[in-house]
Amino acid sequence: MKKNDKGITMLSLVVMLVVLMMLATITMYYGNSAMKEAKLQDLKTNMLLIQAAVKGDLEKYHFETSNLSDSEKISKKSQYLKGIPIENAESNIKVKFDALANNTEIQLKTQISDDYQQVGGKFDYYYLDTNTLSQLGLKDVQSNDENGYYIVAYSMNPNYSNIVEVINTKGYLGNYSLKRIEAL
Known part of the structure; x- marks a missing residue:
């Protein structure tokens, strides 16, 4: 083999470049995998924090309203359940939630009802804005919009007073509810 002025043969230079390209490709693949895993863990952690923050309030609501009439229970919701009822949320948030809830592939409300069959589908959906999250x-x-909107599904079945499902409108790989994301 013919050497260049610095003493490296052309063949060894090509082999070295190929090895470096392979190492760069492997590093990029594992780096991207680590970034995706970090995003998943971050989303899961945020959802678990939200669930823990609102679960106690739901239990208090069910305890305080166990002997009240339906109209009195409705008035107590604003006192105990954190967030904005989804029907009162801003239009862009309602549109995103309705798109998830009514999408034929996702059917979010059906997924949640299936995941929590014992509740009987009795959930109230509340949007948590950044101010509410700060208060929690x-x-x-x-x-x-960038990180996804957080929506909480509170169990309205008094027999299952501690069930809270947290939803993120952005989700992760087609999974939007905490229960589904935890299963990944």
Whole structure:
């Protein structure tokens, strides 16, 4: 083999470049995998924090309203259930939630009802804006279009007073509810 002025043969230079390209490709693949895993863990952690923050309020609501009439229960919801009822949320948030809830592939409300059959499909959906999350002590959790909006499904069945499902409108790989994301 003919050497260049610096003493490296052409063949060894080509082999070295191929090896470096393979190492770069492998590093990029594992780096991307690590980034995806970090995003999943971040989303899961945020959803678990939200669930823990609102679950106690739901239990208090069911305890306080166990002997009240339906109209009195409705008036107590605003006191205990955190967030904005989804029907009162901004139109862009309602559109995103309805798209998930009515999408033929996703059918979010059906998924949640299937995951929690014992509740009997009795859920109230509330949107958590960034201010509400801050009041819950979750200042670093953002509920916006970029990160996805957080919606909480509160169990309205008094026999299952501790069931809270957290939904993110952005989701992860087609999974939007905490129960489905935890299964990944």
